[in-house]
Amino acid sequence: MTITAQADEKVRPELDGVPETLLWTLYNRACEARRPDSVLHDPMAVELLDALDYPFEERLGAPSALFSQVQGLRSLTYDRAVQRYIGQNPEATVIALGEGLETSFWRVDNGRLKWLSVELPEGAELRSRLLPAHSRARVLPGSATDLRWLDEVADPSKGVIVTAQGLMMYLRPGEVRSILAACAERFPGGAMVLDSMPPWVTRLTRKGVVRMKNLPVPAMNWSMAGERRELLRTAHPAITEVHALTMPPGRGLRGSLIHHQHRIPVFRSISPAVTQLGFAG
Ligand SMILES: C[S@@+](CC[C@H](N)C(=O)[O-])C[C@H]1O[C@@H](n2cnc3c(N)ncnc32)[C@H](O)[C@@H]1O
Numbered sequence: 001m002t003i004t005a006q007a008d009e010k011v012r013p014e015l016d017g018v019p020e021t022l023l024w025t026l027y028n029r030a031c032e033a034r035r036p037d038s039v040l041h042d043p044m045a046v047e048l049l050d051a052l053d054y055p056f057e058e059r060l061g062a063p064s065a066l067f068s069q070v071q072g073l074r075s076l077t078y079d080r081a082v083q084r085y086i087g088q089n090p091e092a093t094v095i096a097l098g099e100g101l102e103t104s105f106w107r108v109d110n111g112r113l114k115w116l117s118v119e120l121p122e123g124a125e126l127r128s129r130l131l132p133a134h135s136r137a138r139v140l141p142g143s144a145t146d147l148r149w150l151d152e153v154a155d156p157s158k159g160v161i162v163t164a165q166g167l168m169m170y171l172r173p174g175e176v177r178s179i180l181a182a183c184a185e186r187f188p189g190g191a192m193v194l195d196s197m198p199p200w201v202t203r204l205t206r207k208g209v210v211r212m213k214n215l216p217v218p219a220m221n222w223s224m225a226g227e228r229r230e231l232l233r234t235a236h237p238a239i240t241e242v243h244a245l246t247m248p249p250g251r252g253l254r255g256s257l258i259h260h261q262h263r264i265p266v267f268r269s270i271s272p273a274v275t276q277l278g279f280a281g
Contacts, residue, residue, distance in 0.1 A: 003047045003130055010053035011130060018170045018218045019123045022100025025166055027056050028071035029102075031063035039250050040072035044103040048130060061213035066254060073247040073258055074195065077274050078165050079108050081193045081245060086113050089159025089189075097144040097179075098167030101127060105137050116140060118149045145175045150186050160187040164194040169202060169220040176222050177235045180277065184236035189281035193245065195274045196224035226262055226273030241278030 013023060030049035033042040049056070057063075082104065086092050090112045096102065099117040109115075115137040119127060124141035140149055144167065153160055162183050168176050183192055202220035204210050210217040224231075226244055233239045249259040261267040 003044060003051055004132055011051055011126070012053040013126055015122055015126070019100075019120055020215065021166070021170075021218065022123055022126075023052070023054060023056070024060055024212055024215065025071055026101045027060055028064070028068045029075060032068035032072035035068070037251055038072065039069060039248070039255070040076055042072075042075070042103060042107065044106055044131075045101075048101050048103070051130060059212075059214045069250050069255060070258060073250050073255070074165065074272075074274065075102070075104065075107075077245050077247050078163055078193055079104055080248070081191070081276055082108050082161055082163065085159065085161040085191050086110055089161075091155075092159030092161060093153045093156070095149065095153070095160060095162045097149075097162065097164040098123075098170075099127070099163075099165070101130065102165065103131070104163075105134070109136075112136075114138075114154075116149065116152055118142060118144050144179060145171060147178070147182050150182055153187075156187050156190070160190040162187070162190070162192040164192070166195065168194050169197045169222055170218065172221050180232060180239065181236040184238035184277070184279045187279055188238070190279045191241075192277040192279075193274065194277075195272055196222070196226070196229075197272050198225040198270055199223040200270065201272075224273065224275075225269050226271065226275070227268050229273065229275045232275065232277060238280040239277050240280045241276070243276055245274040245276050247274070 026045060026048060029042055030045040032038050032040050033045050082094055090110055093114040093116060095116045097118050099119050100123055105115045117139045121141040124139050128139050197220055202223040205217050205220045229242055232242050244262050246262060247258050249255060261271045
């Protein structure tokens with residue numbers, strides 16, 4: 001057992017709205033990690049799921065092989081981007097915005113990096129309660145839109161990579177722009193990884209018609225189809241690199257389609273996209 005809660009004292013998460021969606025992404029990762037042919041090695045996600053007193057199937061539906069694989073591949077895409085960056089900047093700080101119960105610190109730690117998780121108070125409380133404390137990993141309760149977290153990096157010259165997995169779509173366009181601009185300005189030589197939903201998905205969420213069994217998907221306010229990612233450069237002149245991150249090849253035909261989606265024009269404009277930004281040094 002690596003997580004903090006014990007099997008006989010399950011933790012009941014008191015979450016609703018956007019923070020409750022962290023249970024959906026955890027559920028998908030854990031269901032994926034449980035498979036013998038999993039695309040993601042994440043035993044902690046399984047432990048977390050078992051430690052929570054939450055009606056996962058009743059609220060979110062039966063485990064879905066598709067959602068689990070997509071979630072596993074998305075996490076792996078972020079992990080690989082962070083690993084590439086810390087390969088060049090081994091003492092960098094990783095800032096994970098809206099991290100929920102992601103366990104990427106334990107998947108990618110090189111023994112030297114520093115980790116700062118910025119999460120809304122209710123998500124931060126759950127994270128601190130369930131996940132083990134670590135001298136190089138901190139949780140900062142607060143909103144990613146309150147840019148004071150930028151001051152928490154002790155030495156930006158050692159490198160900074162900011163991740164925002166499953167977060168930006170819930171923010172307003174002006175808030176996304178401010179976060180990108182502030183990171184570009186404050187973290188020279190830094191990088192950022194974010195994912196986006198295409199407009200047709202966010203439109204449906206605002207109409208209130210998207211749900212996971214009994215969990216209504218909260219309204220998404222910011223959208224971006226992958227083919228429009230170049231526009232992110234306009235947030236700040238120090239955003240000097242913008243590129244698509246390809247999900248690693250997955251399992252079966254679906255896994256192969258997920259991997260190749262950005263090469264197929266019709267999929268490219270209608271699928272979620274993962275993008276990496278680089279900031280001028
Ligand atoms: C879909 S979940 C993704 C969680 C995690 N990144 C993952 O992939 O499992 C969205 C997360 O964003 C967090 N969140 C939403 N708005 C936020 C904000 N303004 N500042 C920080 N975190 C926020 C929620 O609490 C939740 O943990």
